[in-house]
Amino acid sequence: MKPIYLIGFMGAGKTTIGKELASCLNQEVIDTDEEIVMREKKNINDIFEEHGEEYFRNLETLILNEFDNRAGIVTTGGGIVVKPENRKKLNEKGIVFFLYASPEEIFKRIENDHSRPLLKGDKKKLIQELYEKRMPLYKETAHVVIDTTNKDKAEIIQEIIDCLG
Numbered sequence: 001m002k003p004i005y006l007i008g009f010m011g012a013g014k015t016t017i018g019k020e021l022a023s024c025l026n027q028e029v030i031d032t033d034e035e036i037v038m039r040e041k042k043n044i045n046d047i048f049e050e051h052g053e054e055y056f057r058n059l060e061t062l063i064l065n066e067f068d069n070r071a072g073i074v075t076t077g078g079g080i081v082v083k084p085e086n087r088k089k090l091n092e093k094g095i096v097f098f099l100y101a102s103p104e105e106i107f108k109r110i111e112n113d114h115s116r117p118l119l120k121g122d123k124k125k126l127i128q129e130l131y132e133k134r135m136p137l138y139k140e141t142a143h144v145v146i147d148t149t150n151k152d153k154a155e156i157i158q159e160i161i162d163c164l165g
C-alpha cells in the first residue's frame with residue numbers, strides 16, 4: 001500500500017484529520033511538523049527564528065524522504081509543496097489528498113493561533129498572498145481534492161475513505 005499524504009494550506013486540517021483518519025484505518029501517522037519539533041526540541045517559531053526557513057525546509061524534505069516507502073499516513077506542513085522535488089515525490093510515491101479551504105475559512109480557523117512563523121503581522125493579508133502563490137502547487141501535486149468548507153471531521157474522513165475504495 002502506498003503512503004497517504006495530506007497536503008494543503010495552514011489550517012486546512014491536515015494534522016487534525018490525519019490523526020483521526022489513522023485511527024479509523026488503523027494505520028500509523030506521522031506529521032512532518034511534529035517530527036521536526038521533536039527532533040529539534042524547539043517549536044517552529046524558534047526554528048525559523050534561529051535557523052531560517054531554508055533550514056526548516058531541508059528538514060521537511062529529509063523527513064519526507066525517510067517515510068516515502070512506508071505504508072501509513074503522512075500529514076505535511078503547509079509549505080511542503082514549495083520545493084519541486086517534494087511535489088514530485090509526493091505525487092509519485094503516494095496517494096495525495098489536498099484538503100481545500102477558502103482563505104476566509106483558513107483565517108477563521110487560525111486567527112488566534114500564533115504558532116505559524118509565516119503569518120506574523122497582518123494575518124489576513126499574509127494568508128491571501130501566500131494562498132495565491134500556493135494554490136497552483138497544491139492542485140498540481142494532488143490526486144484528490146477534498147473541499148473541507150462547512151464539513152465536520154467525520155464527513156471529511158468519510159470522503160477520504162470513500163476515495164480509497
Ligand SMILES: Nc1ncnc2c1ncn2[C@@H]1O[C@H](COP(=O)(O)OP(=O)(O)OP(=O)(O)O)[C@@H](O)[C@H]1O
Pocket residue numbers: 008009010011012013014015016017033076077078079109110116148151152153156
Ligand atoms: N473541518 C474543519 N472545520 C472546522 N475547523 C477545523 C476543521 N479541520 C480543522 N479545523 C481546526 O482548524 C485548526 C487548524 O487545524 P490543523 O492544525 O489540523 O491544520 P493544518 O492543516 O495541520 O495546519 P498546518 O499546515 O499549519 O500544520 C484547528 O484548530 C482545527 O481544530
Ligand SMILES: O=C(O)C1=C[C@@H](O)[C@@H](O)[C@H](O)C1
Pocket residue numbers: 009010033044076077078079080115116117118
Ligand atoms: O505553510 C507553511 O509554510 C507552513 C505551514 C506549517 O504547517 C509549518 O510547517 C510552518 O509554520 C510553515
Ligand SMILES: [Mg+2]
Pocket residue numbers: 014015016031033075076077
Ligand atoms: Mg499541521
